[in-house]
Amino acid sequence: MQKTKNPLETPFTKEFGLQYPIVSFGHCKDVIVEICKAGGMGVYGVAGFSPEEIDRELTWIEERVEGKPFGVDVIVSGSMPATGTTEEFEAQIPQAHWDWIEKLRKEFNIPNTRLPDGTVINGRVREPRGAFTQEYARAQLEVLLEHRVPLFACAQGNPAFIIPEMHHRGVKVLGLIGLVRQAVREHAAGIDYIVAHGQDGGGHCGPIGTFTLTPQVARAVAPTPVLAAGGVGCGRQVAAALMLGAAGVWTGTAWLTAKEHDIEPIAQAKILAARSEDTVRTNWGDGAFRRHVGSRMDERWVSKDAPPILPRPMQGILNREIMYQIADNKVEDVYYGMGCGQTAGLLTEVKPARQIMDEWVNECLEAFEQYGLLT
Numbered sequence: 001m002q003k004t005k006n007p008l009e010t011p012f013t014k015e016f017g018l019q020y021p022i023v024s025f026g027h028c029k030d031v032i033v034e035i036c037k038a039g040g041m042g043v044y045g046v047a048g049f050s051p052e053e054i055d056r057e058l059t060w061i062e063e064r065v066e067g068k069p070f071g072v073d074v075i076v077s078g079s080m081p082a083t084g085t086t087e088e089f090e091a092q093i094p095q096a097h098w099d100w101i102e103k104l105r106k107e108f109n110i111p112n113t114r115l116p117d118g119t120v121i122n123g124r125v126r127e128p129r130g131a132f133t134q135e136y137a138r139a140q141l142e143v144l145l146e147h148r149v150p151l152f153a154c155a156q157g158n159p160a161f162i163i164p165e166m167h168h169r170g171v172k173v174l175g176l177i178g179l180v181r182q183a184v185r186e187h188a189a190g191i192d193y194i195v196a197h198g199q200d201g202g203g204h205c206g207p208i209g210t211f212t213l214t215p216q217v218a219r220a221v222a223p224t225p226v227l228a229a230g231g232v233g234c235g236r237q238v239a240a241a242l243m244l245g246a247a248g249v250w251t252g253t254a255w256l257t258a259k260e261h262d263i264e265p266i267a268q269a270k271i272l273a274a275r276s277e278d279t280v281r282t283n284w285g286d287g288a289f290r291r292h293v294g295s296r297m298d299e300r301w302v303s304k305d306a307p308p309i310l311p312r313p314m315q316g317i318l319n320r321e322i323m324y325q326i327a328d329n330k331v332e333d334v335y336y337g338m339g340c341g342q343t344a345g346l347l348t349e350v351k352p353a354r355q356i357m358d359e360w361v362n363e364c365l366e367a368f369e370q371y372g373l374l375t
């Protein structure tokens with residue numbers, strides 16, 4: 001690597017006028033705004049929100065972000081059916097699967113009650129969720145187009161069908177991938193940025209580690225900028241990602257420990273206490289592999305009496321009520337909480353988001369300095 005005045009200036013930061021090549025993905029809009037103001041980019045995950053709610057939330061962010069660029073993340077997975085209602089998908093779930101859920105409920109003493117739709121939780125009204133279908137994703141994307149958000153991040157699936165329309169409205173498009181061939185496909189479709197999401201990361205992720213995936217993807221799609229994701233939780237890793245050929249890092253788990261985050265205290269405590277090996281990657285939640293802090297529920301789903309995992313969106317609909325019941329009744333033993341990556345092992349205390357960012361930046365620059373790479 002050549003000596004540089006500012007290793008934190010990359011094609012990604014130049015495009016958006018950012019100070020740091022650090023993206024924070026999350027579901028807490030206070031953290032998103034804080035990150036944007038601290039020099040990075042916040043990307044808001046709205047996959048679970050109705051189009052009306054997305055409209056309200058984006059307006060909220062736009063009013064506070066002081067003109068800084070931000071991103072919005074939606075799932076448009078090709079493994080979702082084209083159309084359908086929750087009731088229609090529910091009807092396709094075999095009785096044996098419902099019986100299994102009842103068995104788990106009894107085994108773990110999970111009350112059969114939850115907070116009703118309409119309850120305000122952490123400033124958000126809980127709304128009945130539409131089923132994840134391509135039609136639903138399309139309605140969500142319409143809101144992004146109307147708001148002309150600076151960046152649309154496609155969580156899963158190939159966003160090729162919407163890239164021309166997004167570009168027409170001045171929206172840049174980024175795709176998260178877990179395999180090199182997915183990156184090549186999105187690159188061919190004209191994507192602006194790729195996130196190489198390693199299996200170390202929290203939330204849905206592919207089967208390859210970040211260290212292995214990132215340089216392969218960077219090579220395969222050059223000169224399209226690639227962000228490394230999965231396992232980044234300190235400044236040395238930011239430096240390492242740049243060395244791997246990435247134009248920045250895309251991070252999630254670390255911000256769940258930010259002071260501003262509205263995460264449930266039980267979930268935050270579990271992340272702070274977790275070692276890297278306490279997280280597991282399983283697909284019983286909604287049918288796609290996802291990393292989170294493991295519990296006895298994970299053991300049950302891989303036991304031999306568990307039913308087979310259903311295709312999407314049935315598996316997610318099967319688990320929806322019991323997940324609410326566990327969360328609302330704070331059933332700690334099997335609290336599923338949120339996604340969480342292996343970087344949990346690095347996260348041991350709650351800090352303000354800006355402090356986390358500053359510490360990463362300083363440590364990254366120190367690493368460059370240590371190897372004589374700063375001019």
Ligand SMILES: Cc1cc2nc3c(=O)[nH]c(=O)nc-3n(C[C@H](O)[C@H](O)[C@H](O)COP(=O)(O)O)c2cc1C
Pocket residue numbers: 025045046047073154155156176197200201202203204229230231232250251252253254338339340341342343
């Ligand atoms: C709680 C949680 C929820 C997530 N949900 C989504 C999501 O809805 N869409 C998405 O693109 N990525 C999602 N992710 C993955 C992140 O975008 C990111 O790739 C990942 O967190 C990076 O790895 P890290 O957790 O080690 O930082 C989620 C991650 C976490 C921790």
